[in-house]
Amino acid sequence: MSWHILGAGSLGCLWAARLAAQQHCVHLILRNAKALARYQQTPGVGLSDAQRQHTTYYPIRAQLAPDPQPIQHLLLACKAYDAQAAIAQVAHRLTRDSQVILLQNGLGSQQVIQQLLPNTRCLAASSTEGAYLAEPFHSVFAGQGQVWLGDLDSSAQPPPEALLEQCTAASIPCVWTSDILTQLWRKLAINCAINPLTVIYNCQNGELSRYSTQINALCDELQLLLCRSGQPEAAQGLQHLVWSVIEKTAANSSSMRQDVLHQRRTEISYITGFACTQSLQLRGDTPILHALQTQLQEVLQAQGLPTI
Ligand SMILES: NC(=O)c1ccc[n+]([C@@H]2O[C@H](COP(=O)([O-])OP(=O)(O)OC[C@H]3O[C@@H](n4cnc5c(N)ncnc54)[C@H](OP(=O)(O)O)[C@@H]3O)[C@@H](O)[C@H]2O)c1
The missing domain is CATH 3.40.50.720 (NAD(P)-binding Rossmann-like Domain)
Known part of the structure; x- marks a missing residue:
């Protein structure tokens, strides 16, 4: 072949x-x-x-x-x-x-x-x-x-x-x-819950346990967004899954944080950017997600990196 x-x-x-x-x-x-x-x-x-x-x-x-x-x-x-x-x-x-x-x-x-x-x-x-x-x-x-x-x-x-x-x-x-879309949506939601916060707080995944209230609220929004997007299977147990990834990868830096640390363009438009666009199209109620996207873009801009 x-x-x-x-x-x-x-x-x-x-x-x-x-x-x-x-x-x-x-x-x-x-x-x-x-x-x-x-x-x-x-x-x-x-x-x-x-x-x-x-x-x-x-x-x-x-x-x-x-x-x-x-x-x-x-x-x-x-x-x-x-x-x-x-x-x-x-x-x-x-x-x-x-x-x-x-x-x-x-x-x-x-x-x-x-x-x-x-x-x-x-x-x-x-x-x-x-x-x-x-x-x-x-x-x-x-x-x-x-x-x-x-x-x-x-x-x-x-x-x-x-x-x-x-x-x-x-x-x-x-x-x-x-059903690859279920896998992709599930991974997207996990990435949305973890990656931007590791950039905003400039921390390893494990240190996100300090921000549990914010992460749990974000997971609730993402879960609703997945359901509205016709992905109920990907939405199942999202919060639990996010915490289990955080625990298993506690010593790691997320791919987005690694990109920022190496001054490389991130894939923001295909992670939180995609989720925000989807939410707007479906008239979803995701204020935490949108605030996160704005905060992330501010950090990227401050570092001289593309915000899309
Ligand atoms: N690395 C991982 O561990 C990992 C794990 C899971 C998922 N992923 C995903 O897999 C994808 C690839 O990641 P990666 O880490 O392998 O990226 P990478 O190391 O940046 O490699 C991407 C390569 O594509 C080349 N390229 C871009 N446009 C091209 C074009 N038009 N013609 C020829 N070459 C072109 C780039 O060349 P230039 O250097 O010239 O730009 C670069 O060599 C990403 O979406 C990433 O999120 C990566």
Whole structure:
């Protein structure tokens, strides 16, 4: 099976290395000629274990978006705010049989892409794996997890067995779900309850226990919003789930806080931004959520970071 990975960052390199280790034909699609030249100076995609004791380099081929080669399997591994522009660059290379996996966090970018590609099977992913880049094209596999995969378009198709088998054989822990939206909404709500507050209070997840009244009230609002959005399953036990994530990840910094600490653009528009827009559209009553979004934007602005 042939794979193209668009977005050679932390997760893109993690997937590329594991697929290449299984002798699959893998190609990176890089942003521009400068990135390609830079990649060609490296021994290939590097993958290290969490302790960085072992690193293996995979001499994966790389190309640019205008390459004429058709794409069979595409892993879109860029940030949510880059997803639409990135897919537009390669849309002409997709065929009726192509399958696209969308790795983006939050909600909103997946729906835009499915609209852009009405005839392509788009699988959304919800990943709890953790990785970061030690240097360009060298990913460190920091946290084992799971990858939920499912069709964005609800028209029932049989699961893509060959793709799932390949992922499993490559030690990519994919689990198929016929209801990926529930997973995505649940993760969105958890991210809304945790990530902005870790930025606003500049703290690790565990320190959020000091703000339990605010978090519980926010969870109540989010729970109602999920129900109004037709996601009652994702709403179930939200508060309990949020506290269990806070407890299990007490020593971690949320992805949004890490972005801010590294002076990187956040995915705010696809997390709290998406939830606020959804609430406005449904005329929901979510004053705490909106106040949180405003406060978060103020912090981002003060740090000189984009507020969308
Ligand atoms: N890392 C994790 O542990 C993790 C865990 C769960 C979910 N996620 C989600 O997975 C997604 C990817 O995260 P990540 O951490 O892997 O991001 P990342 O390290 O920032 O990698 C994204 C890569 O995409 C590239 N890119 C963007 N637009 C492109 C284009 N048009 N053509 C070619 N390359 C392009 C970027 O290139 P430039 O550097 O040139 O911009 C960058 O190399 C995010 O939505 C994130 O929230 C990540």
